[in-house]
Amino acid sequence: xTPSLLNRVKSRLYLRARRAVTHLLDGQYASIHRGRSxxxxxxxxxxxxxxxxxxxxxxxxxxxxxxxxxxxxxxxxRILFVVDSGxxxxxxxAAGDPKYRLAIETVGVLGWLTIRHGDEVGLxxxxxxxxxxxxxRASESALERALWQIEASGKTQDAHRxxxxxxxxxxxxxVRHRTALVVIADEIEFDDDLERLISTLAVQHELVWIELAxxxxxxxxxxxxxxxxxxxxxxxxSWSMPSALQLDRRLQREYEAAVAQRRERIRAxxxxxxxxxxxxxxVDAVAPELLRLLKARRHARA
Numbered sequence: 643x644t645p646s647l648l649n650r651v652k653s654r655l656y657l658r659a660r661r662a663v664t665h666l667l668d669g670q671y672a673s674i675h676r677g678r679s680x681x682x683x684x685x686x687x688x689x690x691x692x693x694x695x696x697x698x699x700x701x702x703x704x705x706x707x708x709x710x711x712x713x714x715x716x717x718x719x720r721i722l723f724v725v726d727s728g729x730x731x732x733x734x735x736a737a738g739d740p741k742y743r744l745a746i747e748t749v750g751v752l753g754w755l756t757i758r759h760g761d762e763v764g765l766x767x768x769x770x771x772x773x774x775x776x777x778x779r780a781s782e783s784a785l786e787r788a789l790w791q792i793e794a795s796g797k798t799q800d801a802h803r804x805x806x807x808x809x810x811x812x813x814x815x816x817v818r819h820r821t822a823l824v825v826i827a828d829e830i831e832f833d834d835d836l837e838r839l840i841s842t843l844a845v846q847h848e849l850v851w852i853e854l855a856x857x858x859x860x861x862x863x864x865x866x867x868x869x870x871x872x873x874x875x876x877x878x879x880s881w882s883m884p885s886a887l888q889l890d891r892r893l894q895r896e897y898e899a900a901v902a903q904r905r906e907r908i909r910a911x912x913x914x915x916x917x918x919x920x921x922x923x924x925v926d927a928v929a930p931e932l933l934r935l936l937k938a939r940r941h942a943r944a
Contacts, residue, residue, distance in 0.1 A: 647789040648782055651750030655929055665689045667929065670936035671755045674822045675719050675848060685709040712760075719761040719822065720778050723749045723788065724813060726827040727795035728769040728804025736855040737924030742796020744854050745826050746789050747928040752824060753785040766813065767791055770805035773812060804828065807836050814842060822848040829856045831904070837911055844915040850935070851912060855923035 655664055668689040685701055688708035696710040725731075731742045753763045762778040765788040776788055795801065806827050813823065823843060832840075843849055912919045920935040922928050 646786060647746060647793060648750055648754065648786045651747055651789075652754060654747070654925070655751060655754075667751070667755055667933055667936065668758065670933060670940055671759055673936050673940035674721065674752075674850065684712050686712050719756075719759075720764065720819070721752065721756050721761065721822045721824060722764045722766060722778075722813070722817065723753070724809055724823060724825045725749070725765065725767040725792055725795075726769075726804045726806045726809065726825075727767045727792070727801070728806075728828070729798075729801035730804055730828040731792075731796045731854075732798065732801060735923045737927075739924050740796060741828065741854045742792055743925055744922050744928065745792050745796070747925050748824075748826055748852050748922065748932070749792060750785070750789055751929055751932055753788065754782075756780075757782060757785060763788065765791060766809055767795060768805070768809055768812075769795075769802040770808065771802040773809060775812075804830070806830060807839060810836075810839050810843060814839065814846070817847070820847055822850065824850045824852065826852045826854065828854055829904075832908055832911055840911070840917070841915050844917055849915075849917045850939075851917055851919045853919065853921045855921055 669692050672692075685698055686709065688697060688710050692710050698709050698711050701709045725745055731745065733741060735741050735744055749765070756763045757780050760780060762780045763785055764778040765774070765776040767774050774791060776784065776791065779785075804827075806825075810825070817823075840849070909919070911917075918935055918939050920931045922931050
């Protein structure tokens with residue numbers, strides 16, 4: 643019997659992060675979306691992070707449980723996960739976890755929150771040669787299918803190069819209604835064309851960016867490494883770092899400075915366009931990082 647990837651995500655969420663964090667994620671979930679309708683739909687149990695003004699005090703008094711009003715718009719939200727499935731999805735992250743597993747964990751946690759709230763999830767996944775798009779659905783089976791699509795793409799040894807710009811352009815052309823876009827991508831360089839495309843999408847949709855940290859260690863004992871203890875290498879090409887340079891401290895410092903400059907530059911782009919960004923390096927840190935990101939979005943709008 644094929645194991646359930648979604649059940650694995652849920653088990654890790656409860657085991658590692660504890661049930662309290664699950665409730666906190668539930669309460670912060672609404673911060674993905676901007677605005678809502680005033681059309682009352684039904685009631686649900688209060689979870690930490692819900693707005694106090696949404697509590698229905700009369701219903702709470704009658705039932706003995708704290709209940710909040712749920713509005714029509716809350717049941718019509720959609721989250722589209724855009725996953726760059728180029729060959730870099732199969733390499734290891736900074737903490738040694740395959741990046742496709744970080745993507746599965748991220749989509750699993752946010753996707754599960756989405757369907758728990760009665761909303762719909764969709765997936766767009768692809769590289770420079772092809773793209774797969776799954777329709778919006780509000781069921782665990784649909785989310786399970788999305789997770790297996792990511793798993794299959796990450797394990798492909800002969801994957802093609804990434805084409806994140808192509809995926810985002812497809813979103814721009816085909817996704818007409820305002821949607822929450824969660825982009826899950828490698829650490830990439832941003833050129834002017836990509837920044838213009840991101841700027842356009844940030845106006846059309848709610849945009850959240852999750853970056854999968856590269857497998858480069860830092861510190862006094864650091865060695866520039868890649869997946870499986872392989873020396874530093876270029877995923878998109880044939881270049882590999884000569885072994886004699888892997889312990890070069892000056893080269894390490896120069897690399898760390900270049901990485902810091904890149905992050906500062908990209909952070910400025912995200913801040914300029916009001917895009918929330920998270921960065922994950924290992925599976926166990928996904929839920930805490932998503933909680934931090936959602937709380938930051940909620941506080942930014944308070």
